[in-house]
């Protein structure tokens with residue numbers, strides 16, 4: 001880079017990874033940082049929508065107690081003392097029956113042989129005890145489950161889970177990802193929320209204020225259409241309407257498929273191989289009575305449109321108006337070309353109404369509905385997945401951040417924030433500057449988990 005003055009940095013995308021990168025740089029002493037976001041607010045996938053004065057996430061969002069970077073940022077915003085923790089029920093809905101695998105009775109009732117149940121328990125114990133699954137990067141989730149638990153357990157449980165998550169068989173999903181995910185024990189600890197609020201809005205609004213205070217320039221409703229290059233460097237982002245924003249350094253936090261469409265050529269290893277799953281998320285509110293109220297029901301028979309149904313009010317009873325039940329239908333799809341992703345709103349809702357009936361036994365009667373279609377939700381962590389480098393090998397002033405660099409972690413708000421901090425820190429180090437934010441994140445410890 002070689003500049004002695006503070007370089008101007010342009011961050012493409014104002015989701016959590018872009019916000020965290022910009023804040024890290026501004027707090028590290030860079031004075032000219034601009035975030036360009038196509039949406040009307042910062043936050044991306046952690047964004048919110050409003051109904052009758054209440055705010056809701058695009059789909060279920062829980063605070064995970066191991067998500068240290070997220071917890072640090074909530075603390076920075078003064079919101080951590082408001083977080084409450086609640087154990088939730090997670091059900092497996094299979095062939096018309098609901099099983100709570102978190103209870104001994106539910107686990108014993110689950111249709112799987114007793115020897116397989118013991119093998120399953122053994123696999124979980126092994127995964128809890130092993131943090132580093134990097135040796136499994138070139139092997140599949142099927143190999144991992146078969147090795148530690150056997151094909152019976154894979155067919156009964158894991159083939160269902162990988163289809164619900166990626167619409168792929170275990171054989172096509174990374175073993176390192178599954179090992180890391182089991183180690184994380186996502187479902188067995190209490191989940192966090194903020195009473196009387198949608199916590200993702202508290203997070204995104206608070207971070208937006210922090211960016212303003214730090215002097216970061218934020219441009220909303222502004223889509224980057226292409227990146228102009230000269231002598232091996234990106235020199236300007238061209239916006240819708242033709243305006244060009246020049247910069248010394250660029251950080252891309254948009255999905256890699258979008259970024260690659262912006263530059264004339266991009267040969268950075270791995271980047272071109274990353275594919276994104278798509279997501280459908282419908283949130284609606286009702287006042288009808290609902291039986292068997294679990295927060296998270298996986299539709300494990302794999303014959304429904306939804307992969308899971310969440311009752312958001314079972315985690316946060318105060319997210320909407322008193323007395324409302326807030327329901328979230330979620331479907332993960334292999335990619336955005338799947339027929340369900342293209343269905344009309346009317347057909348999609350008809351499918352989800354059927355799912356509701358199959359699970360809860362009555363007609364769904366919502367008084368409002370919000371439909372979100374996310375064409376690029378998560379990188380598909382297939383067998384052989386590797387994180388791409390942090391810097392482009394084609395354009396030497398271009399850096400990357402986002403959840404496509406956090407494999408094999410689960411994709412979360414905290415990993416997105418962490419990736420932004422990591423890239424910002426590396427850029428500051430190259431400029432000979434310290435990253436105060438990164439040091440503060442590593443020092444952070446969660447001290448208590450008050451129950452809600």
Ligand SMILES: Cc1cc2nc3c(=O)[nH]c(=O)nc-3n(C[C@H](O)[C@H](O)[C@H](O)COP(=O)(O)OP(=O)(O)OC[C@H]3O[C@@H](n4cnc5c(N)ncnc54)[C@H](O)[C@@H]3O)c2cc1C
Pocket residue numbers: 012013014015016017018036037038039043044045046058059060061062063064067222223224225253254255258279281374377401402403411412413414416
């Ligand atoms: C339904 C759902 C449930 C989730 N549940 C949880 C949960 O329970 N707990 C948890 O911690 N996390 C959860 N997550 C994950 C979390 O929200 C994401 O991992 C995180 O927000 C991703 O942030 P990001 O910055 O990496 O990506 P994004 O949010 O995708 O940010 C990229 C940004 O780039 C912008 N952009 C794209 N193209 C352009 C362009 N050409 N010009 C300008 N801007 C552009 C986009 O608008 C977007 O704002 C969930 C996500 C969803 C959708």
